[in-house]
Amino acid sequence: MKILVVGLGSMGKRRIRCLQSLGVSDISGFDPRVDRQSEAVSAFGISMAKSIDCSMIAAFDAVIISVPPDKHHYYMQLCTEAKRSYFVEASVIDEGLDALDEAARTLNIVAAPSATLLFHPAVSRISKIAHDGQIGRVANFIYHSGQYLPDWHPYEKVSDFYVSNPATGGAREIVPFEMSWLVRCFGWPEKVFCRMEKTVRIPGAEQIDDTYVLSLKFASHPGIVVVDVVSRFATRSLTIVGDAGHLTWDWNDSSIKILNIKTGKMDTEAYQTGTAAIGYNPNIGEQMYIDEVDEFLKACQGQGSFRNTLGEDAKILRLLLTSEESSRLGEDSWLRKS
DSSP, X not given: OEEEEEOOSHHHHXXXXXXXXXXXXXXXXXXXXXHHHHHXXXXXXXXXXXXXXXXXXXXXXXXXXXXXXXXHHHHHHHHHHHTOEEEEOOOOOOSSHHHHHHHHHHHTOOEEEOOGGGXXXXXXXXXXXXXXXXXXXXXXXXXXXXXXXXXXXXXXXXXXXXXXXXXXXXXXXXXXXXXXXXXXXXXXXXXXXXXXXXXXXXXXXXXXXXXXXXXXXXXXXXXXXXXXXXXXXEEEEEEEEETTEEEEXXXXXXXXXXXXXXXXXXXXXXXXXXXXXXXXXXXXXXXXXXXXXXXXXXXXXXXXXXXXXXXXXXXXXXXXXXXHHHHHHTSOEEOOOO
Protein backbone atom coordinates (compact mmCIF):
# COMPACT_ATOMS: atom_id res chain seq x y z
CA MET A 1 0.00 0.00 0.00
CA LYS A 2 1.00 3.58 -0.66
CA ILE A 3 0.44 5.62 2.52
CA LEU A 4 0.57 9.34 3.26
CA VAL A 5 1.21 10.47 6.85
CA VAL A 6 0.00 14.02 7.48
CA GLY A 7 1.66 15.64 10.49
CA LEU A 8 5.18 14.63 11.50
CA GLY A 9 5.20 15.45 15.20
CA SER A 10 5.45 12.79 17.91
CA MET A 11 2.37 10.84 16.79
CA GLY A 12 3.16 11.12 13.08
CA LYS A 13 6.61 9.68 13.71
CA ARG A 14 5.06 6.92 15.81
CA ARG A 15 2.68 6.01 12.97
CA ILE A 16 5.59 5.84 10.53
CA ARG A 17 7.34 3.44 12.90
CA CYS A 18 4.14 1.38 13.02
CA LEU A 19 3.87 1.26 9.23
CA GLN A 20 7.49 0.26 8.77
CA SER A 21 7.22 -2.44 11.44
CA LEU A 22 4.28 -3.84 9.43
CA GLY A 23 6.38 -3.96 6.29
CA VAL A 24 4.95 -0.89 4.56
CA SER A 25 7.73 0.72 2.56
CA ASP A 26 5.95 3.20 0.27
CA ILE A 27 5.40 6.01 2.76
CA SER A 28 5.28 9.76 2.17
CA GLY A 29 4.92 12.50 4.74
CA PHE A 30 3.58 16.02 4.89
CA ASP A 31 4.16 18.75 7.46
CA PRO A 32 4.37 22.51 6.99
CA ARG A 33 7.37 22.65 9.33
CA VAL A 34 10.66 22.24 7.47
CA ASP A 35 12.46 20.93 10.56
CA ARG A 36 9.96 18.08 10.90
CA GLN A 37 10.25 17.27 7.20
CA SER A 38 14.04 16.99 7.50
CA GLU A 39 13.82 14.93 10.68
CA ALA A 40 11.39 12.43 9.12
CA VAL A 41 13.49 12.02 5.97
CA SER A 42 16.63 11.50 8.05
CA ALA A 43 15.06 9.12 10.59
CA PHE A 44 12.83 7.03 8.33
CA GLY A 45 13.99 7.57 4.74
CA ILE A 46 10.48 8.45 3.57
CA SER A 47 9.48 10.71 0.69
CA MET A 48 8.15 14.18 1.43
CA ALA A 49 5.17 15.97 -0.08
CA LYS A 50 5.59 19.76 -0.29
CA SER A 51 1.87 20.55 -0.47
CA ILE A 52 -1.43 18.77 -0.05
CA ASP A 53 -4.74 18.84 -1.91
CA CYS A 54 -7.38 16.40 -3.13
CA SER A 55 -5.52 15.42 -6.30
CA MET A 56 -2.35 14.69 -4.34
CA ILE A 57 -4.24 12.62 -1.75
CA ALA A 58 -5.89 10.66 -4.54
CA ALA A 59 -2.45 9.32 -5.50
CA PHE A 60 -2.32 7.35 -2.24
CA ASP A 61 -4.17 4.25 -1.08
CA ALA A 62 -4.80 5.66 2.40
CA VAL A 63 -3.91 8.55 4.69
CA ILE A 64 -2.92 8.76 8.36
CA ILE A 65 -3.83 12.11 9.95
CA SER A 66 -1.60 12.96 12.93
CA VAL A 67 -2.08 16.72 13.20
CA PRO A 68 -3.38 18.61 16.29
CA PRO A 69 -7.07 17.90 17.04
CA ASP A 70 -8.29 21.30 15.88
CA LYS A 71 -6.84 20.56 12.42
CA HIS A 72 -8.41 17.08 12.02
CA HIS A 73 -11.56 18.16 10.22
CA TYR A 74 -9.73 19.94 7.38
CA TYR A 75 -7.71 16.87 6.41
CA MET A 76 -10.60 14.46 7.00
CA GLN A 77 -12.66 16.55 4.59
CA LEU A 78 -9.86 16.50 2.00
CA CYS A 79 -9.68 12.70 2.24
CA THR A 80 -13.46 12.47 1.88
CA GLU A 81 -13.40 14.66 -1.24
CA ALA A 82 -10.56 12.55 -2.64
CA LYS A 83 -12.49 9.35 -1.77
CA ARG A 84 -9.58 7.94 0.18
CA SER A 85 -9.67 5.97 3.44
CA TYR A 86 -8.09 7.60 6.45
CA PHE A 87 -6.99 6.96 10.02
CA VAL A 88 -7.16 9.95 12.37
CA GLU A 89 -5.75 10.44 15.84
CA ALA A 90 -8.07 10.68 18.86
CA SER A 91 -10.45 13.63 18.65
CA VAL A 92 -11.55 16.20 21.20
CA ILE A 93 -13.46 18.55 18.86
CA ASP A 94 -16.75 17.39 17.35
CA GLU A 95 -16.60 19.26 14.07
CA GLY A 96 -18.94 17.49 11.69
CA LEU A 97 -18.04 13.96 12.77
CA ASP A 98 -21.54 12.61 12.13
CA ALA A 99 -21.58 14.08 8.59
CA LEU A 100 -18.09 12.73 7.87
CA ASP A 101 -19.16 9.32 9.19
CA GLU A 102 -22.18 9.28 6.90
CA ALA A 103 -20.05 10.39 3.93
CA ALA A 104 -17.53 7.61 4.56
CA ARG A 105 -20.30 5.01 4.60
CA THR A 106 -21.81 6.41 1.39
CA LEU A 107 -18.44 6.46 -0.39
CA ASN A 108 -17.44 3.07 1.07
CA ILE A 109 -14.16 4.38 2.43
CA VAL A 110 -12.67 3.53 5.83
CA ALA A 111 -12.80 6.37 8.37
CA ALA A 112 -10.90 5.04 11.37
CA PRO A 113 -10.63 7.21 14.50
CA SER A 114 -7.87 6.07 16.81
CA ALA A 115 -8.91 4.16 19.93
CA THR A 116 -5.53 2.94 21.08
CA LEU A 117 -6.53 1.59 24.48
CA LEU A 118 -9.03 -0.79 22.85
CA PHE A 119 -5.90 -2.59 21.60
CA HIS A 120 -4.26 -2.77 25.04
CA PRO A 121 -4.20 -6.38 26.33
CA ALA A 122 -5.32 -5.38 29.82
CA VAL A 123 -8.31 -3.43 28.51
CA SER A 124 -9.42 -6.38 26.38
CA ARG A 125 -9.14 -8.75 29.33
CA ILE A 126 -10.85 -6.42 31.83
CA SER A 127 -13.79 -5.91 29.48
CA LYS A 128 -14.19 -9.66 29.08
CA ILE A 129 -14.08 -10.21 32.86
CA ALA A 130 -16.72 -7.54 33.43
CA HIS A 131 -18.99 -8.84 30.66
CA ASP A 132 -18.62 -12.51 31.59
CA GLY A 133 -19.57 -11.95 35.22
CA GLN A 134 -16.29 -13.37 36.50
CA ILE A 135 -16.52 -11.05 39.51
CA GLY A 136 -20.31 -11.17 39.59
CA ARG A 137 -22.54 -8.17 39.18
CA VAL A 138 -20.56 -4.94 39.03
CA ALA A 139 -21.39 -2.75 42.04
CA ASN A 140 -19.08 0.20 41.34
CA PHE A 141 -15.71 1.17 39.92
CA ILE A 142 -13.08 3.86 40.41
CA TYR A 143 -10.62 4.76 37.62
CA HIS A 144 -7.74 7.25 37.69
CA SER A 145 -5.75 8.37 34.66
CA GLY A 146 -2.98 10.75 35.67
CA GLN A 147 -0.06 12.22 33.74
CA TYR A 148 2.18 15.29 33.96
CA LEU A 149 1.58 17.58 31.01
CA PRO A 150 5.21 18.77 30.55
CA ASP A 151 6.25 15.12 30.18
CA TRP A 152 4.18 14.75 26.99
CA HIS A 153 6.69 16.68 24.87
CA PRO A 154 9.82 17.23 26.99
CA TYR A 155 11.55 18.78 23.96
CA GLU A 156 9.18 21.78 23.74
CA LYS A 157 7.26 24.13 25.98
CA VAL A 158 3.67 23.29 26.90
CA SER A 159 2.66 26.66 25.42
CA ASP A 160 4.11 25.66 22.05
CA PHE A 161 1.65 22.85 21.25
CA TYR A 162 -2.06 22.15 21.28
CA VAL A 163 -2.42 20.95 24.90
CA SER A 164 -2.25 24.56 26.12
CA ASN A 165 -5.32 25.54 24.05
CA PRO A 166 -8.56 25.38 26.10
CA ALA A 167 -10.39 23.66 23.20
CA THR A 168 -7.74 20.95 22.90
CA GLY A 169 -6.32 21.00 26.43
CA GLY A 170 -4.43 18.03 27.76
CA ALA A 171 -6.95 16.86 30.38
CA ARG A 172 -9.88 17.65 28.09
CA GLU A 173 -8.36 15.44 25.39
CA ILE A 174 -7.74 12.52 27.73
CA VAL A 175 -11.35 12.34 28.99
CA PRO A 176 -12.73 11.01 25.66
CA PHE A 177 -9.54 8.99 25.13
CA GLU A 178 -10.31 7.06 28.34
CA MET A 179 -14.10 7.01 27.99
CA SER A 180 -13.73 5.34 24.57
CA TRP A 181 -12.77 2.11 26.31
CA LEU A 182 -14.65 2.57 29.58
CA VAL A 183 -18.04 2.65 27.81
CA ARG A 184 -17.12 -0.59 26.04
CA CYS A 185 -16.42 -2.14 29.41
CA PHE A 186 -19.30 -0.74 31.49
CA GLY A 187 -21.86 0.42 28.92
CA TRP A 188 -23.16 3.93 28.31
CA PRO A 189 -23.82 6.05 31.41
CA GLU A 190 -27.25 7.58 31.92
CA LYS A 191 -26.25 10.60 34.01
CA VAL A 192 -23.04 12.45 34.87
CA PHE A 193 -21.98 14.91 37.53
CA CYS A 194 -18.66 16.52 36.69
CA ARG A 195 -16.21 18.84 38.34
CA MET A 196 -13.43 20.31 36.19
CA GLU A 197 -10.85 22.66 37.65
CA LYS A 198 -7.46 24.23 37.26
CA THR A 199 -5.68 23.01 40.39
CA VAL A 200 -1.94 23.72 40.03
CA ARG A 201 0.34 26.03 38.09
CA ILE A 202 2.00 24.50 35.04
CA PRO A 203 3.89 27.03 32.89
CA GLY A 204 2.12 27.35 29.55
CA ALA A 205 -1.07 25.69 30.77
CA GLU A 206 -2.60 28.72 32.44
CA GLN A 207 -5.76 28.65 30.31
CA ILE A 208 -6.78 25.00 30.68
CA ASP A 209 -8.52 22.91 33.33
CA ASP A 210 -6.03 20.29 34.47
CA THR A 211 -8.38 17.97 36.39
CA TYR A 212 -11.73 16.38 35.51
CA VAL A 213 -13.69 14.33 38.05
CA LEU A 214 -16.72 12.48 36.66
CA SER A 215 -19.36 10.75 38.77
CA LEU A 216 -21.23 8.48 36.36
CA LYS A 217 -24.54 6.68 36.81
CA PHE A 218 -24.90 3.55 34.72
CA ALA A 219 -28.05 1.43 34.46
CA SER A 220 -27.08 -0.80 37.39
CA HIS A 221 -24.13 0.85 39.15
CA PRO A 222 -22.14 4.06 39.65
CA GLY A 223 -18.56 4.76 38.63
CA ILE A 224 -15.96 7.44 39.29
CA VAL A 225 -13.46 8.60 36.64
CA VAL A 226 -10.63 11.01 37.48
CA VAL A 227 -8.47 12.42 34.70
CA ASP A 228 -5.63 14.85 35.41
CA VAL A 229 -2.47 16.15 33.80
CA VAL A 230 -0.76 17.16 37.06
CA SER A 231 0.28 13.72 38.31
CA ARG A 232 4.08 13.58 38.46
CA PHE A 233 3.81 9.78 38.37
CA ALA A 234 2.11 8.63 35.18
CA THR A 235 -0.61 6.17 36.12
CA ARG A 236 -3.71 4.34 35.04
CA SER A 237 -5.37 2.45 37.88
CA LEU A 238 -8.74 0.75 38.14
CA THR A 239 -10.73 -0.93 40.90
CA ILE A 240 -13.94 -2.82 40.10
CA VAL A 241 -16.08 -4.08 42.96
CA GLY A 242 -18.40 -6.96 42.12
CA ASP A 243 -20.79 -8.90 44.31
CA ALA A 244 -18.73 -12.04 43.70
CA GLY A 245 -15.24 -10.64 43.35
CA HIS A 246 -12.87 -7.74 43.18
CA LEU A 247 -10.54 -6.60 40.37
CA THR A 248 -7.62 -4.19 40.49
CA TRP A 249 -5.40 -3.00 37.68
CA ASP A 250 -2.38 -0.75 37.82
CA TRP A 251 -0.78 -0.50 34.44
CA ASN A 252 2.61 0.06 36.04
CA ASP A 253 2.49 -3.57 37.24
CA SER A 254 1.66 -5.09 33.80
CA SER A 255 -0.87 -7.35 35.48
CA ILE A 256 -4.51 -7.66 36.50
CA LYS A 257 -5.37 -8.89 39.99
CA ILE A 258 -8.63 -10.71 40.72
CA LEU A 259 -9.84 -11.91 44.10
CA ASN A 260 -10.08 -15.69 44.29
CA ILE A 261 -13.16 -16.31 46.46
CA LYS A 262 -12.06 -19.85 47.30
CA THR A 263 -8.60 -18.92 48.59
CA GLY A 264 -9.30 -15.37 49.69
CA LYS A 265 -6.18 -14.26 47.83
CA MET A 266 -5.61 -12.15 44.74
CA ASP A 267 -4.74 -14.11 41.62
CA THR A 268 -2.43 -12.29 39.23
CA GLU A 269 -2.77 -12.35 35.44
CA ALA A 270 0.32 -10.95 33.73
CA TYR A 271 0.31 -9.59 30.18
CA GLN A 272 2.82 -8.23 27.68
CA THR A 273 2.61 -4.82 26.00
CA GLY A 274 5.77 -4.98 23.90
CA THR A 275 8.74 -2.67 24.12
CA ALA A 276 8.45 1.11 24.29
CA ALA A 277 10.12 3.46 21.85
CA ILE A 278 13.18 5.34 23.05
CA GLY A 279 12.21 8.31 25.22
CA TYR A 280 8.77 6.97 26.16
CA ASN A 281 7.46 5.61 29.46
CA PRO A 282 8.22 1.85 29.58
CA ASN A 283 4.49 1.18 30.07
CA ILE A 284 3.62 2.77 26.72
CA GLY A 285 4.50 -0.21 24.55
CA GLU A 286 4.41 0.24 20.80
CA GLN A 287 2.41 -2.91 20.11
CA MET A 288 -1.04 -1.43 20.71
CA TYR A 289 -0.26 1.37 18.26
CA ILE A 290 1.03 -1.14 15.72
CA ASP A 291 -2.05 -3.30 16.15
CA GLU A 292 -4.49 -0.47 15.48
CA VAL A 293 -2.61 0.63 12.35
CA ASP A 294 -2.58 -3.00 11.22
CA GLU A 295 -6.35 -3.26 11.71
CA PHE A 296 -6.81 -0.03 9.73
CA LEU A 297 -4.71 -1.29 6.82
CA LYS A 298 -6.57 -4.60 6.77
CA ALA A 299 -9.91 -2.77 6.79
CA CYS A 300 -8.72 -0.74 3.79
CA GLN A 301 -8.01 -4.02 1.99
CA GLY A 302 -11.44 -5.42 2.80
CA GLN A 303 -10.18 -7.73 5.55
CA GLY A 304 -12.62 -6.94 8.35
CA SER A 305 -13.58 -3.58 9.82
CA PHE A 306 -11.96 -1.10 12.17
CA ARG A 307 -13.34 -1.41 15.70
CA ASN A 308 -14.07 2.28 16.21
CA THR A 309 -16.19 4.68 14.13
CA LEU A 310 -16.62 8.43 13.79
CA GLY A 311 -20.17 7.93 15.03
CA GLU A 312 -18.87 6.39 18.26
CA ASP A 313 -16.38 9.23 18.63
CA ALA A 314 -19.17 11.77 18.20
CA LYS A 315 -21.14 10.10 21.03
CA ILE A 316 -18.10 10.16 23.29
CA LEU A 317 -17.56 13.86 22.60
CA ARG A 318 -21.20 14.57 23.44
CA LEU A 319 -20.52 12.85 26.76
CA LEU A 320 -17.55 15.21 27.26
CA LEU A 321 -19.66 18.28 26.46
CA THR A 322 -22.44 17.15 28.80
CA SER A 323 -19.88 16.62 31.55
CA GLU A 324 -18.50 20.12 31.08
CA GLU A 325 -22.00 21.54 31.12
CA SER A 326 -22.62 19.73 34.41
CA SER A 327 -19.53 21.33 35.91
CA ARG A 328 -20.56 24.80 34.79
CA LEU A 329 -24.10 24.38 36.13
CA GLY A 330 -23.07 22.58 39.30
CA GLU A 331 -25.66 19.87 38.79
CA ASP A 332 -25.91 16.41 37.26
CA SER A 333 -26.98 16.05 33.64
CA TRP A 334 -28.80 13.38 31.68
CA LEU A 335 -26.87 11.95 28.76
CA ARG A 336 -28.28 11.45 25.29
CA LYS A 337 -28.69 7.79 24.35
CA SER A 338 -27.57 8.33 20.75
